[in-house]
Amino acid sequence: INRIIDGYNRPRRVVEFPKKNGTPLYTSEFFGENVFSLKTMAKCLPKPVYQQFVKQLRGRQVMDKNTTDSVAHAVRIWAMDRGVTHFTHWFQPQTGSTAEKHDSFLNINTTFGSNGGEIYHLDTFSGSQLLQSEPDASSFPSGGMRSTFEARGYTVWDTTSPMFIQPGPHGTSILYIPSIFISYNGEALDEKTVLLRSSEALSKAAVDLLKLIDSDPSDERPRVTHVYTTLGVEQEFFLIDRGLYSLRPDLKITGRTLVGRLPPKHQQMEDHYFGRMPTKVLSAISEAELELIKLGVPIKTRHNEVAPSQFEMAPIFEEATIAVDHNLLTMDVLHKVAHNHKLKVLYHEKPFKGVNGSGKHCNWSLSTNHGENLLDPTSTPETNYRFLLFLVAILNAVHTHSGLLRAGIASASNDHRLGANEAPPGIVSVFLGEHLTEILNAIEESRKIKTSEPHIESIKVGGTILDMKISTLSEILRDLTDRNRTSPFAFTGNKFEFRAVGSKQSPSFPITLLNSAVASSIHEVMEALLNQKGDKPSLTDDDKLFVIRKFITKTKNIRFEGDNYSENWVKEAEIRGLPNIRKSPEAFGKLLDPVNADMLIKNGIFSKSELHSRYHILLEKYVKDILIEARTLESIVKTQILPIAYEFRKSLAEGIKSLESACGKDHTEPERNIIEITTPIVVDLQKYTDSITTMLKEIGKIDDPYKQAEHTETNLLPLMEDVRSRVDSLEELISDKLWPFPKYNELLFY
Ligand code: ADP
Ligand code: MG
Structure with missing residues (x-):
């Protein structure tokens, strides 16, 4: 209680909004x-x-x-x-x-x-x-x-x-x-070098494809000389009281709570989404925005997220390499500013067990140097071919390299989110929305589009009736596609949204891998187009349709419109032969899978040694992250939880003694019950914590990094869960007065 009253009494931090002659400036002015x-x-x-x-x-x-x-x-x-x-x-x-x-x-x-x-x-x-x-x-x-x-x-x-x-x-x-x-x-030691390389590779491939398909001499549009990857990053995070945070060694050391029970209010959480932001939070976020605007970060959106104390900030999209810099700056500025407001920002993907986790939705598209969005379904049929060719190239990239994309988002922390029952699962699939799906199906089956939409008319193309004149498609798509929130990779009107990216990670690596896969896939599409073209001076619409159809058929398995969180999808994906990669070590392995490694090396994104070093760094980081958690858990159980449990039991025992002498044996049953309940819990807790100690020694002796990661994942993580469940049972039994940590309801609802 004192902790909370103390927090309420803290003075609020106020910063001056930029003014000129006493009048507030427009945001664009600073x-x-x-x-x-x-x-x-x-x-x-x-x-x-x-x-x-x-x-x-x-x-x-x-x-x-x-x-x-x-x-x-x-x-x-x-x-x-x-x-x-x-x-x-x-x-x-x-x-x-x-x-x-x-x-x-x-x-x-x-x-x-x-x-x-x-x-x-x-x-x-x-x-x-x-x-x-x-x-x-x-x-x-x-x-x-x-x-x-x-x-x-x-x-x-x-x-x-x-x-x-x-x-x-x-x-x-x-x-x-x-x-x-x-x-x-000259080898890349960072995240940025490879991102720059991948953006170049993608630009080059996209320009080549455009050159090949837009070869109509009557076309007077200026030539495309560069294609930019555009990226808009939605950043989710928790903001909690810094005083309470500082009393949680697990949060401080590992970024997530290693113990803790779900609060009773959890059920009513849904009212938080898009609700009014708490004043203190709004005050911190708007100061961060002020700094970011001065730094040229086009920060635009802020809102409450699904979980209590969870929020989101998003900028206007920019060229991907700049957008990544700006996302990292955003995280950094918010971190510093929150500090000044006596708040703590948590970027971990799953800081609270049982509470919605945080992601980083990466909105991704391609734009020409004339500012045309290549993923915008435009109004003229010939541009639709262009759109459709890029679309199938992306489908093909995800289809061929789904394991690689999964590797790009893998980490010890994101594992708590991916495949858990809320975030996109470990299966990578693409959501296109009803309308695009129908268009692709119609092309594949060479039939008319089944639709009741009056705006979509059919046109005749090379002897096949196809409904391609989609004059208002962009508006329809924007309205209707976005709503499947369960897909890891969704088309949302004029861009793809890669939703499985972790809130804590730099968007650089996943976007590098995505860019590379798409660049490589564009080459494949071009090869097919050139085959169709043969000796003809240019490609016909039929040639383009033929190739589009070919890739629609090839990549069909990767498309999924249903609920990605359902058990049925897991079963169906298995029948379709799609990999369901639940854990990071397996995902990292996909980096070295020849289908991915050869592609990355051939396109000049990674050298062989750079790729192997990346793989090792990721594995090492994975193990290190979990070992730090295990040691932290071991230490808080041994030095904080168990001593409290002994004290609690002792006070009950003393209570029993005095009750007995005052009122007789019949009156001590409630206290005896509690002691009885806690005994096996405490016994297990001691046992499992000792096992962690032993296992940490075992893992330290394993030399092979992959085996070490595997052992950590299959044996140490479950053991940590065993410990946690005992601690969480005790949390429910032991008096609040004794419990050494602020609980979930304090952390999330204060
Ligand atoms: P939602 O929460 O509905 O997914 P938001 O408006 O929060 O959408 O975020 C959408 C993000 O997508 C913004 O950062 C926006 O700038 C970005 N975006 C829009 N168009 C493009 C594009 N062509 N390329 C990349 N990002 C884009
Ligand atoms: Mg959003």
Whole structure:
């Protein structure tokens, strides 16, 4: 009670909304004010330098020395005028979060003249300092790729993502330089390098396909030279009181509660979704938004999620590589801001057992350099072929590489969500919605579309009646497709929504794998088109339809419109031969499956050694995460739960003694009952906790990382559940006054 009263009495944090002459600014007026954007560069740089920069950026060339020196100088002045004291290359090692090392601009200048030497200090920032730095790479995961004598790693400025400043201590600020992180030999040590590679591969494949299919000489549209992957990331999270959080060692160390019972209010939870946000939460989230808007993150949506104390934030979509940077920034800013509001944000996929978990829905599409969305079902038939060809290429990618996509979302924490009865299951399938499904079925069966929709008319194409003139399809789809919330990969009007991605992970890896699979599949579709074309000068509509039909038939099994959470789907998927990968170690194995590994290597996304190192890092991280949980559980049971249980039993026993002497033996039955109930629970708890201790030693002795992961998954995790269920039984019996941790109802409803 004291804990809670204390919390209620804390003063609220208030931040000033940006104003000009006392009038609040429009959001767009301070959007990106902390970003060294192209617009700012145009203002700060001499015109020829700016033009050179843009030319090299667009051409994806390496920056020359003169340009980088000028940019470095300009950004330093711009930043120092805003109170910046330090700069940092900001990169994304394979730890799921970001890394930074700060350096000040202070430098030494030495001149020697005839009168002796002069040494003085001044602020400088050179092009080479901007371009590259060399953090000690040996402390970041490399999966054995780097031998110790080559422990060097380089962070290199990623010019496609703009520099920005963030608040530092004491009113100062820090300049962030978005970077990639590579080894001495140029191997990717980070999440970003491979994402950039996959975006390039996908762009190239998509441009080639467009060139092949849009070869009509009468077509006057400007040529597509680049195709961007677009990404909009919906981030789910819990926000809880920081005081209560700090009393839960399990949450603090592992990000999830290792013990704890479902609160009685759980049943009424549904009223939370889209409900009014608690004032304190709204206050924290809106401060985070304010920071993010200044950082040029187009944050747009906020709302309550299904579970109590669960929320979501989402931006407007952007080019995928930038969207990933911005998602990581969003997580980071919210984390810091929540702290100032005495709140704690939880990004773990399943912080509370039995309560809805958190995901990161990755809305994904393809856009040409003219801003056309290639997954928008447009109004003219010829563009529909284009749409349909991209659609079947994506279906084919998921069909061929479903195991790979499953690997991209696997982790010890997401395992609690995937395949549990709420999140998408371990079976990867695609949802298209009724209308698209019917269109694909009709094409496959060469028949008319069965529909009562008056807006869909039939047209004659190459002797086959097909209903392809879908003038209002985009609106219909937008209205009707989205509602199957159970699908891991759903078409939602003009984009796909990859819903199985974990809330805690960087979207980079799953999107890299998706991009790569689609790029490779586009090549396959092109091959089929070229086969159809033969010696003809260009493809006919019939050729395109033939290929579309071929891939519809081939990929049919991956499409599923029903309830993905149902037992029936698990059975049906098995009949269809779709893999149902429930646990991470098996999923990681799919990275090395030849069908996936060959594709990734052939497309230049990963080298063989990069892929193997990735596999090892993921396995190691998986084991490490669970071992930390097991040790934490072992320790809290031994030092907090069991001692409380003994104390509780002792007080009951003492009560029995005094009751007996005061009222006689007949009156002690209730207390005796409780002691009787707790005895076997405490005995089991001691036994299972000791087994954890023994098993931890066993696992430590296994050398093979895969075997270690497997043993952890099949033996240690169930044992932890055995311990947990005993602790949770005790939680129900032991007095609140004695219980050492805030309970679910405090954590979730306060
Ligand atoms: P819902 O909760 O209904 O799934 P939201 O509006 O919360 O939808 O989120 C949808 C996300 O999809 C937003 O981030 C939005 O910007 C993004 N999005 C919309 N169109 C595209 C597109 N073409 N490519 C990628 N993302 C998109
Ligand atoms: Mg949403």
